[in-house]
Amino acid sequence: MGDNVLLEVKNLRTYFFLDEGVVKAVDGVNFKIEKGKTFGVVGESGCGKSITAQSILRILPPRGEIVEGEIIFYRDDGSVDLVKLDPKGQEIRDIRGKEVAMVFQEPMTALAPVYTIGDQIIEAILLHQNVTKEQARKIAIDLLGRVGIPKPEERVDAYPFELSGGMRQRAMIAMAISSNPSLLIADEPTTALDVTIQAQILDLIKNLQKEMGMATMLITHNMGVIAEMADDVAVMYLGKIVESGPVNEIFYNPKHPYTVALLKSIPKVGKKVKGRLESIEGMVPDPYNLPTGCRFHPRCPSYVEGTCDKAEPPEIEITTGHKVSCFLYGGR
Amino acid sequence: MGSNVLLEVKSLKKYFPIQKGFWRKKVGEVKAVDDISFYIREGETLGLVGESGSGKTTTGRAILRAIEPTEGEILFNINGTLINILQLNKKELKQTRKHMQMIFQDPYSSLNPRMTVKDIIGEPLLVNGVARGKELEDRVAELMKAVGLRPEYMIRYPHAFSGGQRQRIGIARALALNPRLIVCDEPVSALDVSIQAQTLNLLQDLQEKFHLTYLFISHDLGVVEHISDRVAVMYTGKIVEIAETEELFKNPKHPYTEALLAAVPKPDPKYRETRKLLFGEVADPSNPPSGCYFHPRCPYAKDICKQEYPSLINIGENGNEHFVSCHFADKLSLAGIE
Secondary structure, eight states, X not given: OOTTEEEXXXXXXXXXXXXXXXXXXXXXXXXXXXXXXXXXXXXXXXXXXXXXXXXXHTOXXXXXXXXXXXXXEEETTEEEEGXXXXXXXXXXHHHBTTTEEEEOSOHHHHSOTTSOHHHHHHHHHHHHSOOOHHHHHHHHHHHHHHTTOSSHHHXXXXXXXXXXXXXXXXXXXXXXXXXXXXXXXXXXXXXXXXXXXXXXXXXXXXXXXXXXXXXXXEEESOHXXXXXXXXXXXXXXXXXXXXXXXXXXXHHSOXXXXXXXXXXXXXXXXOOOSSOOOOOOSOOOOTTSOOSSSTTGGGOTTOOTTTTTTSOOOEEXXXXXXXXXXXXXXOO | OOTTXXXXXXXXXXXXXXXXXXXXEEEEEEEEEEEEEEEEETTOEEEEEOOTTSSHHHHHHHHTTSSOOSEEEEEEEETTEEXXXXXXXXXXXXXXXTTEEEEOSOTTTTSOTTSOHHHHHHHHHHHTTSOXXXXXXXXXXXXXXXXXXXXXXXXXXXXXXXXXXXXXXXXXXXXXXOOSEEEEESTTTTSOHHHHHHHHHHHXXXXXXXXXXXXXXXXXXXXXXXXXXXXXXXXTTEEEEEEEHHHHHHSOOSHHHHHHHHHSOOSSGGGTTOOXXXXXXXXOTTSOOXXXXXXXXXXXXXXXXXXXXXXXXXXXXXXXXXXXXXXXXXXXXXXXXX
């Protein structure tokens, strides 16, 4: 293992056991996140990107269970497999919020409405750092200033509803970075925001990351955000990573038919296509009843009968770091 | 302006009162739409972009009188006769509304979960006494086919459909009365990218087939550029720029349009770091800044911008229309997108 790896996920499977059947939300996912780098995860709703993040922090919703796999978190003083920890135990609580922090999509629901943002940030600081309340308040004000909230010494006593969406998201980022995490998981951090505010928040995350040397796992459905932020990208479809690699490889040399189609189907600003967009036929299949073989085969333009519907394609490394799971590139 | 104008909006205003206390005393106003004018030609798509709170949805709803505008004129051309929608009484409005329909953003909340697809799509036909019984069923089947749904599913309830399919049900309902104008309010924002492309294609196909005119409201500049013939940009209740799509994207004349175009994350890593950031937040429509509403965020603002609101003027060359509301519209050289 290289020295630069911070988090390694091996063959992770997270299933939901519901009355209607078993939903294989994450089904055999492998990836590595390097120190200080941004790892982007992109996919449509239901592909398992958020569940992957929740598996790492062990904050899965009820009935969700990690049935297999390892999530190895490398620290200076040795590594720990997060899957083996008790989700309610002290050990994961020390990691959660301190070494691995999370920023959620909807800042209005992720922040408690009856406490001031200062209270909430101070709580996080007191939990993980050995400081007094007064010191924690000073740190909180300093953090709010760092994330670009004007007049932090006043805003520290504001309630979430008194702040705009962008400001709330900044407050949540302040809370997340309060204990200098080595990994920040950002789940659709800008989806609820307007474009000009989105640009500000992405810029903020990028700058904080540079300053603090933390790694980011950025989950989004927006290819534009990925292109802007990520060093490495994983494209997910129905619980699997279908393609992964360095950002330039994914955008300029996409191999998996799903990635190719996804990139073609976005209307790009400044590149007006006359007439119709190239769209992906059909829709995401029912999660209780997944297609056999390659899960993309019913919608795939390059589908080969007798191959794609029979077996799951193996992951093939095309160039260094660029991996794709598709029979077009071998493994038949 | 030619004779083929289908809809003309003149000085439209919609102010919402801010009420306070037990007696609901009026303490202020939110100027959601503040004196805007534009027109839409027959068969064209006018895109309306802006950030949240800019008044795009209010504009769309005010045109259909789904909310009562405060002031202004909305002229609708029905076979050569201009009708001012704001002067119609209830009965006349019902007659006129057949020609204008709406498609909503959220395909989950805009369909009644207790009605079957047949009831949903057939309701406008029934209400207007256009069809009933077998005839209604045939028409619903026809509409479902037109939007790519299988007519066998007519007796199902909305929960049995995916988001993209629900949006198609909403589109079929809007088409039921053969409207001339459809106000599409963020019709693809709630959909996944792959479904979004299918829905946009469908809207374009239907436009060609039924000669529809769209007012297409969206915050997504990529989508608006793709589908629109002309684009209007709104900021805090005002239109700041209107031009042909290509012209507006390549050659924006308002600093806000420039900033908006620059802020969109492009799905191409080579655009990294080229972005100019706009500081500050969208102005508050209940308490807008003095002068030009954009001046506190504008990198080019001068003294006059703090004092006077710039009027919307045409600076297009060679007979092309390019309306901008900026004191320095003809002096600034702004960056578009190549």
